[in-house]
Amino acid sequence: MIRLHHVPLARSLRVMWLLEELGLGYEVAYYSIRDGSLRAPDFLALSPAGRVPVLEHHGAVWVESGAIVQMLCETYSEAGLMPPPGHAERARFLEVLSLSETVGCLLENLNLNQVFLRPPARPSATVVKLLNARLRAALAAMEARMEGDHLLPSGFSAADIMFAYGFELARYYVDLDQYPRLMAYWDGLRARPAYQRAKARDGEQDIYAQEFYPVPEEG
Numbered sequence: 001m002i003r004l005h006h007v008p009l010a011r012s013l014r015v016m017w018l019l020e021e022l023g024l025g026y027e028v029a030y031y032s033i034r035d036g037s038l039r040a041p042d043f044l045a046l047s048p049a050g051r052v053p054v055l056e057h058h059g060a061v062w063v064e065s066g067a068i069v070q071m072l073c074e075t076y077s078e079a080g081l082m083p084p085p086g087h088a089e090r091a092r093f094l095e096v097l098s099l100s101e102t103v104g105c106l107l108e109n110l111n112l113n114q115v116f117l118r119p120p121a122r123p124s125a126t127v128v129k130l131l132n133a134r135l136r137a138a139l140a141a142m143e144a145r146m147e148g149d150h151l152l153p154s155g156f157s158a159a160d161i162m163f164a165y166g167f168e169l170a171r172y173y174v175d176l177d178q179y180p181r182l183m184a185y186w187d188g189l190r191a192r193p194a195y196q197r198a199k200a201r202d203g204e205q206d207i208y209a210q211e212f213y214p215v216p217e218e219g
């Protein structure tokens with residue numbers, strides 16, 4: 001039995017997309033960041049830090065999207081979505097996995113400041129400005145290295161799933177048109193049938209209430 005514990009548009013979407021690419025059957029347990037369901041005792045028994053994704057996979061329970069993606073790619077290695085140890089592209093693959101969580105943490109901090117803080121708390125314009133600049137720098141570095149249609153020269157891999165998830169979310173904070181190569185790359189990825197199946201199961205997101213969150217004015 002495979003069951004994914006999922007919040008729409010959260011990092012668990014990475015795992016959902018990969019499960020679709022692998023053609024695996026799976027159940028989905030849905031939660032919201034806003035309704036306290038991630039703090040319910042049954043969920044905390046699976047994920048003590050109260051975070052998604054959680055993947056129940058044939059009796060084992062896994063957290064951390066990067067680790068789950070790596071575990072699934074190893075378990076279903078015949079799909080060829082991860083270069084194995086010793087492969088020339090292995091280091092780049094691992095680099096993208098970590099870099100994707102650098103982007104993920106920047107987005108998470110922007111979310112905390114610009115989406116989840118409740119009045120009378122107010123975000124620090126200076127901190128938001130720094131986070132936004134760091135996010136743009138991370139994306140610009142990827143844009144500069146982008147060649148071809150995928151992050152690995154040999155083609156589509158789970159590295160694309162890990163990174164493209166954050167790229168999609170970055171649209172809430174930065175103008176993605178400044179990254180034309182990444183935009184073309186993203187257009188190719190989102191046309192994938194497995195991505196479209198994942199989006200069909202993703203559910204209605206209740207994280208963002210606006211299309212775009214500009215950096216607040218200082219002062």
Ligand SMILES: N[C@@H](CCC(=O)N[C@@H](CS)C(=O)NCC(=O)O)C(=O)O
Nearest residue numbers: 010011033050051052053064065066
């Ligand atoms: N590094 C972890 C981060 C997991 C994480 O923070 N997930 C967010 C959603 S994207 C979450 O569950 N947040 C709930 C909360 O902060 O209460 C991963 O990649 O799985």
